[in-house]
Amino acid sequence: MTTVSMTYKPRLSFWQIWNMSFGFLGIQFGWALQMANMGAIYEYLGAKPDRIPMLFLAAPLTGLIVQPIVGYMSDHTWHRTLGRRRPYFLVGAIISSIALIFMPQSSTLWMAAGLLWIMDTSINVSMEPFRAFVTDKLPDDQRTRGFAMQSVFIGLGSIVASALPWMMANWFHVVNGHAAGTIPATVRYSFYIGAFAFISAVVYTVVTSTEYPPADITERQKVKEEKKGFGAGAGEIFHSIRTMPMRMRKLALMQFFTWPGLFLMWFYYSPAVARNVFGAVSEKDPLYTHGVEFAGLTLSYYNLVTFLFALSLLPWIAGKLGRKYTHMLCLFCGAAGLISVGFIHNPYMLYASMTGVGIAWASILSMPYAMLGGCLPEDKVGIYMGIFNFFIVLPEILASLCFGWLMSHVLNNNRLLAVEIGGCLMIVAALLALLVDEHE
Numbered sequence: 001m002t003t004v005s006m007t008y009k010p011r012l013s014f015w016q017i018w019n020m021s022f023g024f025l026g027i028q029f030g031w032a033l034q035m036a037n038m039g040a041i042y043e044y045l046g047a048k049p050d051r052i053p054m055l056f057l058a059a060p061l062t063g064l065i066v067q068p069i070v071g072y073m074s075d076h077t078w079h080r081t082l083g084r085r086r087p088y089f090l091v092g093a094i095i096s097s098i099a100l101i102f103m104p105q106s107s108t109l110w111m112a113a114g115l116l117w118i119m120d121t122s123i124n125v126s127m128e129p130f131r132a133f134v135t136d137k138l139p140d141d142q143r144t145r146g147f148a149m150q151s152v153f154i155g156l157g158s159i160v161a162s163a164l165p166w167m168m169a170n171w172f173h174v175v176n177g178h179a180a181g182t183i184p185a186t187v188r189y190s191f192y193i194g195a196f197a198f199i200s201a202v203v204y205t206v207v208t209s210t211e212y213p214p215a216d217i218t219e220r221q222k223v224k225e226e227k228k229g230f231g232a233g234a235g236e237i238f239h240s241i242r243t244m245p246m247r248m249r250k251l252a253l254m255q256f257f258t259w260p261g262l263f264l265m266w267f268y269y270s271p272a273v274a275r276n277v278f279g280a281v282s283e284k285d286p287l288y289t290h291g292v293e294f295a296g297l298t299l300s301y302y303n304l305v306t307f308l309f310a311l312s313l314l315p316w317i318a319g320k321l322g323r324k325y326t327h328m329l330c331l332f333c334g335a336a337g338l339i340s341v342g343f344i345h346n347p348y349m350l351y352a353s354m355t356g357v358g359i360a361w362a363s364i365l366s367m368p369y370a371m372l373g374g375c376l377p378e379d380k381v382g383i384y385m386g387i388f389n390f391f392i393v394l395p396e397i398l399a400s401l402c403f404g405w406l407m408s409h410v411l412n413n414n415r416l417l418a419v420e421i422g423g424c425l426m427i428v429a430a431l432l433a434l435l436v437d438e439h440e
Contacts (some may be wrong), residue, residue, distance in 0.1 A: 009139045009212075019208040020137060021149040023089055024130060026201030028157030029194040030096050030123045034059075034103075035266040036162040036299050037187055038116065040292045043271060043283040044183055045109045050408035052267055055109075057400040058117040060393035066124040067393075068237050071386030074129045075379065083211030085129035085136065085382075092126030093202035100195035104188035126202060128389065132382040135373045136212065143373050144318055147366035148310045154365050155307030155358070157197070163300035164190035166293040184289060240383050245375040248384065250436045251368050252391040257429035258331065258364060260395045261338055261422035264403070265357070269341070270295040272415035277347050298350045302337075305358025306365070314362050318370075324436045327367040331430035334360020338423030342416045360426065371438055 012020075042055050070088055077084050099119035106112035134146040168174040168186035175185065244252070274280045274291025282288065318326045337356025344350055369385075376384045403418070411417050 009137065011139060011142055012137065016209075017138070017142070017146055017149050020133060020205060021130075021146070021153050022208075023093075023126070023202040023205035024150045024153040025157040026093065026198035027096075027123060027127050027130070028154045029161045029197045029201075030100060030119065032158040032161035032299070032303070033100065033164070033191055033194045034116065034119065036270060036296045037165065037190070037292075038112075039267060039271055040274075040283075040288075041104075041106070041112055041183055041187065042109065045106065045112055047109055050404040050413065052271075053400040053403045053407070055113050055116075056263075056267060057397065058113070059120045060396035060400065062117065062121040063124050063389050063393040064397070066121055067128040067389040068383060068386030070125055070128045071132065071382035071384070072237055073382075074132065075382040078213065082206065083213075085133045085211065086206045086209070088129045089126050089202050090206055092122045092124070093199050095122035096126060097195040097199040100191050100198060104183050104191040106183065128386055129382065131369055131385040133211075134369070135376065135378075135381045135385075140374050144315055144323065144366070144370045147369045147373075148315050148362075151310035151314070151362045151365040152307055153201075155303045155305075155310060155362065157201075158303030159300045159307060161190070161194055161197075161300075162296045162303060164193060164296075166297045166300075169293055186293070237383060237387070240380060241387055244384075244387070247375045247437060248372055248388065250432075251372055252388065254429050254432040254436065255368060255388070255391040256395050257425050257432060259392045260399050261334065261424075261426035261429070262361075262364070263396045263399050264418045264422035264425075265338060267399075267403075268415040268418045269299070272341070272419060273298070273347070273350065276416050277344065277350070294347055295350075298354045301351055302354035302358035302361065305355050306362040309359055310362040310366065314366065318367065323367050323371050323438065324433050327363050327371075328430045328433040330360045330363035330367070331426050331433065333357075334364075335423040335426035335430065338426065339420050342420045371436060374438070 038056065039052055042052055047055060074085050074088050077087060079087050082090070096119055099115055099122060103112065103115045103119065106115060130150065134143060134150065138146045165184070165186040168189050174189060270292045271283075271288075273295035274288045278287045278291035278294070280288035280291055314326070314330075317329075321329070333356040335356075337353040337358075337360070340353045340356070341350065344353065368388075372384075372388060373381075407413050407418065
């Protein structure tokens with residue numbers, strides 16, 4: 001049994017949890033826009049399928065580096081107005097919103113890739129402290145509700161952000177008419193809207209939420225201590241890696257197999273729908289743009305499933321089955337959804353596949369963090385949440401570096417097969433969930 005210092009934390013109301021989670025709505029605009037559109041943007045700008053994984057390397061590398069550093073820094077921060085985590089929410093949101101404005105103006109592949117590095121770095125600065133924020137603010141019996149509320153806003157943000165290009169074309173009748181090698185107007189306007197949503201949602205949380213100050217004189221001195229420089233921070237991060245709680249180690253292994261399934265979907269799902277379901281022969285074919293827009297709509301739908309499932313059923317099922325069995329069941333649903341994409345010819349059947357993905361996504365965004373929070377020392381929550389992210393980004397780095405070769409030499413650039421492989425990896429993750437003991 002891991003010993004964790006227990007400081008009394010009052011239960012928060014529904015609306016207090018709502019306010020402290022609302023910023024994730026904006027953060028998810030940033031993630032969803034890039035995940036739904038960057039594969040297609042790269043192809044618009046001339047990238048070949050086997051280069052797509054390498055071009056997505058920005059997200060995992062920045063997460064690997066930035067999240068533990070930001071976690072350490074936020075653990076050692078106390079601003080008398082903004083508190084511990086909120087300064088990072090705000091700075092990351094400002095830089096991310098600027099990057100979202102410039103991204104769709106990219107005229108070359110290197111420009112889009114460079115802006116993705118900036119955008120992913122700043123999104124990570126905003127996002128990492130949000131996980132620690134829940135553990136800081138909520139008692140253990142409300143943490144499932146707190147992380148589920150984050151899933152609600154992640155789902156809601158993704159519903160709108162993923163569907164924005166389709167909405168621009170079909171509701172607002174934006175005409176693309178883009179030349180070869182340029183990004184369609186529907187995508188450009190979607191990124192501009194995303195920039196506004198990102199900064200607005202984060203500012204709302206910063207203004208409406210408070211943080212608990214350091215509990216005593218000793219912790220206040222720790223926050224102010226001068227040895228919080230780079231050397232001390234690096235030493236504390238490496239020491240924390242070596243001394244990870246056993247429950248965290250098992251959750252990390254589960255995460256290591258969960259996230260490649262999602263990455264492969266984000267890498268290849270939209271181009272696969274455009275080519276294999278809509279029949280586009282190249283990125284210059286009008287069917288390609290229609291297919292990508294429809295794929296974005298189905299991605300929006302799976303986030304609607306996430307929103308509804310996290311808001312209503314997920315906490316109830318977790319209360320009945322326990323967190324790990326709930327998570328295992330949800331991962332099986334996601335695996336079924338991804339594998340079934342390879343057998344679909346009618347575009348509307350993709351909604352059935354994305355139902356399973358949406359159920360899994362709701363759990364992936366909440367259950368591992370809820371299981372993790374109870375075993376962490378309270379003065380190192382930020383660092384450990386950042387370290388936990390290693391086991392999300394390391395498999396993405398491997399996928400980015402290695403999967404391009406597999407695509408060109410083994411899979412014959414079969415995008416649908418890549419998505420199905422992701423589903424198989426999610427089955428492995430579901431089985432690994434059985435190893436987790438919430439009493440360790």
